[in-house]
Amino acid sequence: MRHPVIAGNWKMHKTIAQGVAFARQLKARVAGLHHCDVVIAPPFTALAAVADTVRDSPIAVAAQDVHWDREGAHTGDVSAGMIVEAGCSHVIIGHSERRQEHGETDETVNRKLRAALAAGLVPIVCVGETLRDRDAGRTEDVLARQFEGGFAGLTAQDFSRIIVAYEPVWAIGTGRTATPSMAAESHRFLRRLAEKAFGAAAGLRILYGGSVKPENIAGLMAEEDIDGALVGGASLEVDSFSAIVNYPQARRDQP
Numbered sequence: 001m002r003h004p005v006i007a008g009n010w011k012m013h014k015t016i017a018q019g020v021a022f023a024r025q026l027k028a029r030v031a032g033l034h035h036c037d038v039v040i041a042p043p044f045t046a047l048a049a050v051a052d053t054v055r056d057s058p059i060a061v062a063a064q065d066v067h068w069d070r071e072g073a074h075t076g077d078v079s080a081g082m083i084v085e086a087g088c089s090h091v092i093i094g095h096s097e098r099r100q101e102h103g104e105t106d107e108t109v110n111r112k113l114r115a116a117l118a119a120g121l122v123p124i125v126c127v128g129e130t131l132r133d134r135d136a137g138r139t140e141d142v143l144a145r146q147f148e149g150g151f152a153g154l155t156a157q158d159f160s161r162i163i164v165a166y167e168p169v170w171a172i173g174t175g176r177t178a179t180p181s182m183a184a185e186s187h188r189f190l191r192r193l194a195e196k197a198f199g200a201a202a203g204l205r206i207l208y209g210g211s212v213k214p215e216n217i218a219g220l221m222a223e224e225d226i227d228g229a230l231v232g233g234a235s236l237e238v239d240s241f242s243a244i245v246n247y248p249q250a251r252r253d254q255p
């Protein structure tokens with residue numbers, strides 16, 4: 001049985017004060033929660049303060065990116081050790097916004113992933129196709145390429161510590177969610193790739209991301225191959241994020 005994960009990616013939102021206020025409120029809402037892991041990913045500036053606020057609660061903190069070197073002349077970058085010191089246990093790697101806006105490739109994803117694993121972080125590695133890829137029937141090719149490049153050379157032991165997030169680019173911030181069955185199909189494909197590359201993949205947690213909302217989370221989570229969500233916009237308000245975290249109570253969208 002895979003333990004679900006609900007993660008909130010704040011992207012470039014929230015000051016330190018706003019992040020801490022959010023974390024305090026969320027902490028009160030998730031006290032005693034056991035049905036899923038809860039992760040929030042503030043911007044770098046707010047990591048330490050938010051991590052201090054949620055200490056001794058079920059909430060884990062993730063960075064949104066990491067550099068592969070331990071230290072060095074990399075202006076603007078942050079190392080895995082620095083992220084750990086700030087209080088993070090997780091890190092998002094290879095988000096499509098970083099691939100598109102910062103030229104990240106499967107190779108840099110792989111280097112970042114190794115650095116994160118070496119520092120003891122849990123990497124949440126994002127993959128997903130663009131609308132053009134999907135329309136051209138290339139979804140599986142793209143996922144296979146991102147999977148093979150991103151996870152190249154890892155041992156099965158390394159791989160067992162990774163969380164994968166399937167985020168179709170066309171569903172991010174667009175209000176256009178993949179249907180639960182569409183998402184589940186890609187999740188099954190990713191799990192087959194994992195089985196082929198690393199043997200047992202039954203424990204691999206694959207999150208869906210792309211316009212996840214309180215209204216659609218229950219339908220997504222009803223799919224056996226969807227193990228959680230990586231939430232952008234709806235993770236910025238405590239009410240909507242708590243409603244997603246508490247998805248077992250959410251009403252299912254009528255098809």
Ligand code: 13P
Pocket residue numbers: 009095167171172173174175209210211212230231232233234
């Ligand atoms: P939205 O939930 O705003 O579509 O963003 C998804 C995402 O990119 C999470 O990483």
